[in-house]
Amino acid sequence: MAEARRTTIDTDEVERFSRMAAEWWDPNGKFRPLHKFNPVRLAYIRDQVAARFGRDTRAPHPFQGLRILDIGCGGGLLCEPMARLGAEVVGADASATNIEVAKLHGVASGLTIDYRATTAEALADEGEQFDVILNMEVVEHVADVDLFLAKCGQMVKPGGLMFVATINRTLKALGLAIIGAEYVLRWLPRGTHQFGKLVRPDELEAGLGKAGLSIIDRSGVTYNPLADRWQRSKDMDVNYMVLAEKSSLV
Numbered sequence: 001m002a003e004a005r006r007t008t009i010d011t012d013e014v015e016r017f018s019r020m021a022a023e024w025w026d027p028n029g030k031f032r033p034l035h036k037f038n039p040v041r042l043a044y045i046r047d048q049v050a051a052r053f054g055r056d057t058r059a060p061h062p063f064q065g066l067r068i069l070d071i072g073c074g075g076g077l078l079c080e081p082m083a084r085l086g087a088e089v090v091g092a093d094a095s096a097t098n099i100e101v102a103k104l105h106g107v108a109s110g111l112t113i114d115y116r117a118t119t120a121e122a123l124a125d126e127g128e129q130f131d132v133i134l135n136m137e138v139v140e141h142v143a144d145v146d147l148f149l150a151k152c153g154q155m156v157k158p159g160g161l162m163f164v165a166t167i168n169r170t171l172k173a174l175g176l177a178i179i180g181a182e183y184v185l186r187w188l189p190r191g192t193h194q195f196g197k198l199v200r201p202d203e204l205e206a207g208l209g210k211a212g213l214s215i216i217d218r219s220g221v222t223y224n225p226l227a228d229r230w231q232r233s234k235d236m237d238v239n240y241m242v243l244a245e246k247s248s249l250v
Contacts (some may be wrong), residue, residue, distance in 0.1 A: 008148040010141060024101050025077025033187045034077060034137070040221055040230045041136060041241065042081055045163055048217065049132055049241055052161055061086025069130040071120050071152060072138035076113065082134075083111045088128070090114045124151040131157055132200060136165040136241075139204070140197050141148035147206050153211025159248035162213055165221075165241040169198035171203055171235045201236060213244035 023029035046057055055062040064086035070079045073091035075098055083089045083106075093099050096117040106113045116123075133152050142148045156162050167177050173194050181187045205215050220236035223229075230239075 006144055006147050008142045008144050008151065010143040011160075022101065024077065024098070030189055031075070031077075034071050035182070036228075037221070037239075038077055038081075040232060041163075041165060042078070042239060044232065045078075045082075045132075045134065046085065049161065050165070051132070052245075063087035066131045066133045068134065069123070069128070069131070069155065070134040070136070071110055071123075072135070072141070073102060073115070074098050076106055076115070077136055078136060079113050079115075080106060080109055081110055083113050087132075088114075090116065090123075090128070092116050092120070094119055109231045120148055120151040120155075124154040128155050129157050130155055133160070133162040135162055139164060139166045139199050140193060145199060145203070146210065147208040149204075149211045149213075153208065153213050153246065156213065156246040158246055160246050162208070162244045162246075163241065164204060164208070164244065165239070166204065167193060167198050167239055168237055169195065169200045169203075170237050173198060176238050195204065201240060201242070204242060208242075208244045213246050215242050215244050217243040219234050 009165045024031055027035040047067070049055065050057045050062060053066060062085055063082065068082050068087045068089050070082065070089065070091045073079050073093050074153055076091055079089050079091040079102065091102055091113055093102070094117070099115050099117040102113070106115065133156055135152055137144055139148065144166045150164060167173050178193050178195060182190045182192055201218065208215060218236065219232040219241050221239040221241060222233040222235050224231055
């Protein structure tokens with residue numbers, strides 16, 4: 001019997017997010033936490049990309065000429081700001097429902113974004129290459145983290161960047177990101193995150209290393225309840241982001 005081909009797709013996760021697809025752009029709906037989280041991750045991406053590629057963020061379209069992939073793009077919450085900054089954006093998601101929502105909103109917003117219902121492995125096997133890959137709040141939902149990172153790494157151009165945002169596998173994260181956010185505060189539907197699928201920073205660094213990438217920056221992200229906003233922090237016990245590069249000598 002032939003060995004089953006490895007895949008990054010967890011069909012249960014795809015179905016879960018597909019059922020919520022209509023609410024992607026509702027800032028008070030089931031994706032409210034992502035809308036709240038978006039400003040801090042957008043600022044981090046903007047500043048790091050500008051520094052890497054020598055761009056002036058005050059320019060009308062500072063990312064013009066850069067090709068960016070948002071893998072696991074959902075409804076396009078990151079794709080649209082990247083397009084407004086002037087980048088050529090590809091938004092990919094395994095859920096065709098998510099992609100249709102993203103396409104409709106992009107058209108209504110007057111933006112040109114290449115949305116595709118596909119996977120990281122399919123894109124990599126097609127030989128796609130990008131200056132920047134956004135891998136935000138995705139690794140904790142895939143079936144094979146190492147394969148996913150390997151395929152994403154394959155698509156980063158030499159000298160390019162990959163951003164990864166996820167949740168640490170700690171008891172603190174269990175209490176805050178799962179029990180607190182899903183069962184007590186009900187910020188997210190129950191079952192959105194599974195503790196066993198959360199990824200520790202050392203595991204992420206190892207997977208990125210095998211994918212030919214080196215981490216060059218790390219940042220925690222914490223919630224300030226008094227200001228009702230997320231902010232960057234040194235605390236990586238729950239939410240965190242890392243920035244990895246592929247050597248220009250590859």
